[in-house]
Amino acid sequence: MSYKTVIEALEVWVKTQPDKKCWTFLDDHGAVSDVFTYKELHCAIYGLAEHLLEHANIRVGDRVLLVFSPGLHFMVSLLACFVAGFIAVPVFPPDPRKLKKDMHHFVSIQSNSGAQIVLTHALCKLQ
Numbered sequence: 796m797s798y799k800t801v802i803e804a805l806e807v808w809v810k811t812q813p814d815k816k817c818w819t820f821l822d823d824h825g826a827v828s829d830v831f832t833y834k835e836l837h838c839a840i841y842g843l844a845e846h847l848l849e850h851a852n853i854r855v856g857d858r859v860l861l862v863f864s865p866g867l868h869f870m871v872s873l874l875a876c877f878v879a880g881f882i883a884v885p886v887f888p889p890d891p892r893k894l895k896k897d898m899h900h901f902v903s904i905q906s907n908s909g910a911q912i913v914l915t916h917a918l919c920k921l922q
Contacts (some may be wrong), residue, residue, distance in 0.1 A: 802878060803839075809837040828869045836871070843875035853878035853912050860910040862888050863902075866882045874913045884908040897913070 798804035808817065813834035822828040831839065847853060859881045863869035869885070876883035886904045889897035905913075 800877075804875065805837055805840075805874075807832065810825040812835075818867055818870065820865075824864045831867060831871075840874045840878055843871060847875065847881070847912075848879050851912055853881065857880065857912070858882045858884050858908045858910040860905055860908065860913045860915055862915040864888060868916065874897045884910050911922045 814832050817833045818831045820829040859876050861872050861883050873883050890900050
């Protein structure tokens with residue numbers, strides 16, 4: 796069976812195999828650092844999308860800056876943006892060792908994208 800989107804596939808898989816592991820993230824040493832079952836992934840994606848639509852004062856079509864290190868939290872946020880109809884703008888967090896260069900790059904992406912909301916491990920509103 797083929798699916799048009801990963802969200803479409805997730806809708807089927809969460810009904811047919813909700814407790815099966817679907818995503819595993821490994822740290823730099825190859826150890827498992829995070830795992831989602833289809834049900835957990837579905838709940839995380841739709842829970843975040845619903846929260847953003849109801850409480851973050853953003854609308855369908857708005858741009859959302861995603862500031863995450865690689866991992867499953869980034870993937871959940873990206874897919875939640877797709878579900879909610881937001882335009883995701885991924886950007887790496889600034890590296891403290893290269894702060895002057897990285898902050899310039901970060902601010903440039905935010906400014907050019909027009910994003911007013913930042914998702915990271917906490918919700919922030921840009922002034």
